[in-house]
Amino acid sequence: MKTSGVEFRGLRRVFGSTVALDGLDLAVEPGELMALLGPSGCGKTTALRCVAGFEHPDAGAVLIDGKDITRLPANRRDAGMVFQSYSLFPNLNARDNVAFGLRVRKVPAARRHARAAELLELVGLPEHGGRYPHELSGGQQQRVALARALALEPRVLLLDEPLSALDAKVRVTLREEIRRLQLDLGITTIFVTHDQEEALSIADRVAVLRAGRLEQVGPPAEVYDRPATPFVAEFVGAMNHIPGRLSGDEVTVLGGFLPVDGPIPQGPEVDVLVRPEAVVVTPLAVPGASAAERSPSAAGDRALVVASSFRGSSARLRIRLGDLELLADVPGHDAVRLAPGTPVTVDLVHRPVLVAPSTRPTAVTTPGTSSPDGADAAGATPKTPAATPGSAAPESAAPGSRPGSPDGAGTAGATTEASGAAVRRDAR
Numbered sequence: 242m243k244t245s246g247v248e249f250r251g252l253r254r255v256f257g258s259t260v261a262l263d264g265l266d267l268a269v270e271p272g273e274l275m276a277l278l279g280p281s282g283c284g285k286t287t288a289l290r291c292v293a294g295f296e297h298p299d300a301g302a303v304l305i306d307g308k309d310i311t312r313l314p315a316n317r318r319d320a321g322m323v324f325q326s327y328s329l330f331p332n333l334n335a336r337d338n339v340a341f342g343l344r345v346r347k348v349p350a351a352r353r354h355a356r357a358a359e360l361l362e363l364v365g366l367p368e369h370g371g372r373y374p375h376e377l378s379g380g381q382q383q384r385v386a387l388a389r390a391l392a393l394e395p396r397v398l399l400l401d402e403p404l405s406a407l408d409a410k411v412r413v414t415l416r417e418e419i420r421r422l423q424l425d426l427g428i429t430t431i432f433v434t435h436d437q438e439e440a441l442s443i444a445d446r447v448a449v450l451r452a453g454r455l456e457q458v459g460p461p462a463e464v465y466d467r468p469a470t471p472f473v474a475e476f477v478g479a480m481n482h483i484p485g486r487l488s489g490d491e492v493t494v495l496g497g498f499l500p501v502d503g504p505i506p507q508g509p510e511v512d513v514l515v516r517p518e519a520v521v522v523t524p525l526a527v528p529g530a531s532a533a534e535r536s537p538s539a540a541g542d543r544a545l546v547v548a549s550s551f552r553g554s555s556a557r558l559r560i561r562l563g564d565l566e567l568l569a570d571v572p573g574h575d576a577v578r579l580a581p582g583t584p585v586t587v588d589l590v591h592r593p594v595l596v597a598p599s600t601r602p603t604a605v606t607t608p609g610t611s612s613p614d615g616a617d618a619a620g621a622t623p624k625t626p627a628a629t630p631g632s633a634a635p636e637s638a639a640p641g642s643r644p645g646s647p648d649g650a651g652t653a654g655a656t657t658e659a660s661g662a663a664v665r666r667d668a669r
């Protein structure tokens with residue numbers, strides 16, 4: 242399989258008053274799997290179709306291997322495409338679907354049948370050549386579509402939300418197989434998805450698009466851990482918004498100071514963006530407290546675990562801290578001692594944070610693919626947990642300041658760990 246680089250250069254496409262692509266610049270390396278990720282309508286599919294030749298930009302260029310192919314007809318671009326809807330020919334069996342392009346190119350029957358059999362084997366369907374699309378499951382149809390896209394040995398594989406129509410389990414299996422296949426073949430692949438977990442798990446690099454422009458491109462861990470902008474931080478992974486107050490290049494948040502990373506908005510009131518795994522939760526020791534005393538209603542404005550969603554190796558907690566709600570990810574084995582109703586202290590891992598213009602009243606956001614209930618949100622499995630819950634310093638008294646107060650939770654009762662392990666705040 243030949244491998245080729247793909248480059249988008251200042252790509253612009255306008256539909257009436259809608260700017261689908263607004264000067265997209267992006268280079269995909271030969272053999273790389275690049276995920277195009279972004280919210281609905283940000284131009285992902287339009288970009289992909291410009292590579293396939295199904296769409297023509299108003300300005301800018303698409304290059305394959307450094308050659309401008311912008312004006313080349315689709316059938317001379319050497320790109321194989323798989324769509325969200327399987328789009329197989331219903332009147333052809335799997336073998337003939339796969340061999341369709343070869344037939345158009347007048348490849349002799351024996352050779353195209355052999356090639357179709359080889360490709361069906363490659364996608365794990367060696368026995369299914371005689372079946373028609375309606376006799377195949379969604380996942381099997383998409384495998385056939387993949388085999389068909391590979392039949393002409395394209396230089397570039399274009400996948401447009403290929404897994405969105407499949408159920409969750411098949412989606413995960415098939416995405417792993419696509420990745421394995423892509424690595425085996427070394428084929429340059431552009432994978433369009435709006436699912437951040439999918440993008441992070443499958444790609445060499447993720448390009449986050451926003452309103453037809455590139456917002457950030459980088460390896461999955463980099464995009465997740467060091468989002469270049471608040472938009473990327475919001476879109477890729479769950480994110481807490483915690484009120485803070487800017488002071489130079491630091492921000493006061495939950496009673497401690499953290500260094501600020503990235504663009505600094507007009508202050509001083511801001512939202513500090515913190516991942517759930519960077520929220521360190523420690524059960525509050527309440528000597529002699531009865532179960533009734535530990536109930537949420539008895540606990541006043543303490544930080545309380547109000548919901549917990551167990552996920553096996555981890556648990557996502559929803560924590561109420563005054564008028565603020567936070568999401569926190571803790572190891573699964575801590576879920577029992579951090580059951581709903583448990584009073585807790587909340588700390589933040591000490592590391593640079595992104596800040597965004599204040600959005601009071603405070604809110605917790607989850608990525609586009611997650612359920613509205615962040616405690617049950619499935620889409621934000623952290624790749625590289627930044628904090629080890631429990632690594633915070635032992636409890637220290639910090640009475641007084643009300644969480645979420647406009648002065649950034651104040652300084653009363655707050656301690657910044659000298660060790661730099663965490664900003665902590667006792668919630669009593």
Ligand SMILES: Nc1ncnc2c1ncn2[C@@H]1O[C@H](COP(=O)(O)OP(=O)(O)OP(=O)(O)O)[C@@H](O)[C@H]1O
Binds near residue numbers: 284285287435
């Ligand atoms: N043929 C068209 N005619 C008019 N508007 C279009 C056309 N194709 C795309 N658009 C508009 O251009 C914008 C970008 O569309 P595009 O399909 O590229 O987005 P997307 O990021 O792939 O979205 P989704 O994830 O919902 O598929 C959208 O506002 C869409 O409505």
